[in-house]
Amino acid sequence: MGHGRTLEYPKTPINKVNRYNQRATYDLEQIHTIINTSTVVHVSFNTPDPGNPFPVTLPMVGVAASFDHPSASLGEPLDVYLHGYVSSRLMNLSRNAETDTSSPDTPTPAQGLPVTISATKVDGLILTLTPNTHDVNYRSAVLYGYATLVTSVEEKLWAMEMVTNSVVAGRWAHTRVPPDAAEMSSTSILKVRVVGGSGKIRVGGPRDEKKDLDRADIRSKVWTGTIPVWETFGEPVPYEGVSAGDGKANLVSLVPEHVVGFAQQRSMENERYALAAVEDRSQD
Amino acid sequence: MGHGRTLEYPKTPINKVNRYNQRATYDLEQIHTIINTSTVVHVSFNTPDPGNPFPVTLPMVGVAASFDHPSASLGEPLDVYLHGYVSSRLMNLSRNAETDTSSPDTPTPAQGLPVTISATKVDGLILTLTPNTHDVNYRSAVLYGYATLVTSVEEKLWAMEMVTNSVVAGRWAHTRVPPDAAEMSSTSILKVRVVGGSGKIRVGGPRDEKKDLDRADIRSKVWTGTIPVWETFGEPVPYEGVSAGDGKANLVSLVPEHVVGFAQQRSMENERYALAAVEDRSQD
Numbered sequence: 267m268g269h270g271r272t273l274e275y276p277k278t279p280i281n282k283v284n285r286y287n288q289r290a291t292y293d294l295e296q297i298h299t300i301i302n303t304s305t306v307v308h309v310s311f312n313t314p315d316p317g318n319p320f321p322v323t324l325p326m327v328g329v330a331a332s333f334d335h336p337s338a339s340l341g342e343p344l345d346v347y348l349h350g351y352v353s354s355r356l357m358n359l360s361r362n363a364e365t366d367t368s369s370p371d372t373p374t375p376a377q378g379l380p381v382t383i384s385a386t387k388v389d390g391l392i393l394t395l396t397p398n399t400h401d402v403n404y405r406s407a408v409l410y411g412y413a414t415l416v417t418s419v420e421e422k423l424w425a426m427e428m429v430t431n432s433v434v435a436g437r438w439a440h441t442r443v444p445p446d447a448a449e450m451s452s453t454s455i456l457k458v459r460v461v462g463g464s465g466k467i468r469v470g471g472p473r474d475e476k477k478d479l480d481r482a483d484i485r486s487k488v489w490t491g492t493i494p495v496w497e498t499f500g501e502p503v504p505y506e507g508v509s510a511g512d513g514k515a516n517l518v519s520l521v522p523e524h525v526v527g528f529a530q531q532r533s534m535e536n537e538r539y540a541l542a543a544v545e546d547r548s549q550d
Numbered sequence: 551m552g553h554g555r556t557l558e559y560p561k562t563p564i565n566k567v568n569r570y571n572q573r574a575t576y577d578l579e580q581i582h583t584i585i586n587t588s589t590v591v592h593v594s595f596n597t598p599d600p601g602n603p604f605p606v607t608l609p610m611v612g613v614a615a616s617f618d619h620p621s622a623s624l625g626e627p628l629d630v631y632l633h634g635y636v637s638s639r640l641m642n643l644s645r646n647a648e649t650d651t652s653s654p655d656t657p658t659p660a661q662g663l664p665v666t667i668s669a670t671k672v673d674g675l676i677l678t679l680t681p682n683t684h685d686v687n688y689r690s691a692v693l694y695g696y697a698t699l700v701t702s703v704e705e706k707l708w709a710m711e712m713v714t715n716s717v718v719a720g721r722w723a724h725t726r727v728p729p730d731a732a733e734m735s736s737t738s739i740l741k742v743r744v745v746g747g748s749g750k751i752r753v754g755g756p757r758d759e760k761k762d763l764d765r766a767d768i769r770s771k772v773w774t775g776t777i778p779v780w781e782t783f784g785e786p787v788p789y790e791g792v793s794a795g796d797g798k799a800n801l802v803s804l805v806p807e808h809v810v811g812f813a814q815q816r817s818m819e820n821e822r823y824a825l826a827a828v829e830d831r832s833q834d
Contacts, residue, residue: 305672305686305779310594310605319664320694321594321605325750327686380603388589388781393809396726397714398733402589402611410604430681434777442680442768449682466609472789472799479793484726486801493718493813494784495589497672500821503828505756505774509763515756517770525677529777537784544787 273341275463289549291465295341298330300407300465302340302432303532304385309348311356311381311413321382324356328383329432330409330460333421346383346409347416347425348456356381357454360413378412381458389540391493392471395478395485403492403543407465411458425455436524469546492544496536499529557625559747573833575749579625582614584691584749586624586716587816588669593632595640595665595697605666608640612667613716614693614744617705630667630693631700631709632740640665641738644697662696665742673824675777676755679762679769687776687827691749695742709739720808753830776828780820783813 274292291297301307307328310321330344338344356379363379390403416422426445427438445453472490479485502521509515558576575581585591591612594605614628622628632640640663647663674687700706710729711722729737756774763769786805793799 305675306670306688306690308592308594308607308668308670310592310607310666310668312596312603312605319596321596321666323592323594323607323666323668323692325668325670325688325690382594382605382607384592384594384607384609386590386592386609391589391717391783393718393721393786394725396729396733397710397722398729398737400714400717400721400725402717404590404609406590406609408607426681430684433675433684433686434677437677437684438681441678441684441772442762445680445682449680453682471787471791474799478726479799481726482801485793485799488725489802489804489806489809490789490800491805491809492787492789493809494787496782496784498780498782498821499675500778500780500824502677503755503776503778503825505776507755509769515758515763515769516774517766518773520773521775522773525773525775525777537782540784541787 273343278462289466289468291467292463293341293465294343294463295339296467297407297409297463297465298340298344300387300405301328301330301346301383301385301409304387305433307348307383307385309356309381309383311359311379313359322356327429327433329428331425331428333424336424344460346411346458346460347429348383348413348458349426349429349453356413356456357415360415360456363412363414378414378459381411381413383409383411383458387497388495389469389543390495393492394472394490395474395488399472399474399478401468401473403468403470403495403540405465405467407463409458409460409463411460411462413456413458416455416457419450421457422450422453422455425457426453429455434525435528440522440524468549469543470549471544473550494537494540494544496533496540498536499532502526502529557627562746573750573752575751576747577625577749578627578747579623580751581691581693581747581749582624582628584671584689585612585614585630585667585669585693588671589717591632591667591669593640593665593667595643595663597643606640611713611717613712615709615712617708620708628744630695630742630744631713632667632697632742633710633713633737640697641699641740644699644740647696647698662698662743665695665697667693667695667742671781672779673753673827674779677776678756678774679758679772683756683758683762685752685757687752687754687779687824689749689751691747693742693744693747695744695746697740697742700739700741703734705741706734706737706739709741710737713739718809719812724806724808752833753827754833755828757834778821778824778828780817780824782820783816786810786813
């Protein structure tokens with residue numbers, strides 16, 4: 267990144283990671299990387315219905331990025347852009363939140379709908395001598411912020427490109443763009459102004475307790491080790507559907523490099539991370 | 551399953567899936583299967599702090615099961631058991647919720663802490679002619695319920711076995727069990743009495759609009775198809791650490807079948823699902 271400093275989200279009662287502090291991270295680059303390498307994130311928020319005590323959680327496509335500073339690295343403060351649909355509950359709540367009259371008994375502030383964005387990647391299953399010490403290698407990120415609908419056409423178009431490229435790197439430029447007027451108006455983008463965040467990362471292999479490690483009878487009966495886990499992006503499958511009238515819909519016979527290369531590289535990175543996590547002794 | 555009926559979660563304002571109704575499912579078996587094949591689920595809940603408008607979201611290991619009816623299938627009503635630690639916020643809130651004096655301005659009911667459990671599996675990236683129609687094959691499940699700490703020793707021991715085996719099938723019986731007294735008291739299990747749930751499932755390949763499909767110039771420039779995505783469970787890596795005193799900690803030289811077989815089967819099932827999802831025309 268070259269800037270030689272590490273930005274962290276401030277520790278507050280809201281984002282402080284209470285469990286396993288040695289695994290906690292507040293490092294912006296680590297947290298934003300987890301979000302941006304997750305195809306789908308979970309977005310949780312409360313409905314204004316006082317009879318519903320449950321947060322709503324929706325799977326959405328999201329990307330951490332900065333419209334005001336487009337060249338910002340993942341280690342710098344970023345907003346999160348989420349892709350959804352005009353009719354959905356979240357979009358409506360975000361629209362309402364912006365125009366909220368803030369009666370004292372509604373907790374929704376006028377600056378947007380409070381949302382919690384989370385993503386977790388499982389990197390390995392840790393098999394130890396006894397169930398209690400079994401564990402999971404994982405990377406988990408949570409961001410807190412206020413969601414509003416993007417209304418500027420320029421920012422929306424930019425965000426649509428960022429969201430598309432967060433799913434398949436560089437895809438936007440290889441499609442029919444720009445979106446037409448109907449597509450621009452039917453697409454809603456939520457911008458989450460991030461106010462805090464945290465992450466948890468577990469790496470390494472089994473960590474058994476001395477009471478079990480001291481017993482050769484247990485060690486000779488129970489296998490210990492790690493099953494590495496990663497997301498594979500398989501061989502791209504060309505669309506075989508037909509177009510009305512003139513035959514095959516997909517007229518590009520070779521899978522292009524931006525698709526094949528992306529799938530191969532993402533798979534390789536994921537596998538490499540999972541295997542490196544097993545050998546990582548930094549938390550031992 | 552053999553019982554010849556399909557149980558569904560009732561549609562209510564809380565769980566109704568507003569977006570893409572054709573992808574919504576309320577089928578218990580589908581929803582519980584997504585939860586139980588996810589190593590980690592997200593658990594969202596609200597803190598009692600009125601100054602914190604953001605739901606807290608934690609990654610946890612969870613399993614849908616029934617202690618009262620242990621032979622219940624995934625298509626029947628189940629509770630969710632979550633594994634965590636005594637000191638964590640969620641455990642403390644659940645303990646407090648049970649003894650809540652229910653003043654009228656605290657929304658937390660005495661029956662437990664309201665939690666939302668979510669899990670999403672990405673099955674493929676759908677690449678179409680234009681960004682707007684890009685999509686993701688996925689399976690997503692949400693369950694709503696009230697969380698309390700399991701206090702019965704018998705139920706806790708049973709739940710610990712279910713949770714362990716939800717990560718690696720059959721693992722419990724191949725470890726040093728039962729947990730000793732210290733392990734039993736240091737381990738907390740949350741039981742979530744599920745009151746509702748829903749799921750969303752997207753399968754199939756690209757679905758482009760007529761306006762783009764009608765244009766051969768676009769179809770001959772833009773490749774369309776699917777990158778199938780699945781979670782690979784790799785080759786198990788034996789623990790190579792040493793025990794204090796007498797050498798290698800791991801005295802089992804061959805990776806046992808319950809580990810190898812599980813990893814291979816889970817990988818195969820995941821890959822097979824992702825590839826079948828591409829070909830599935832049920833939503834076209």
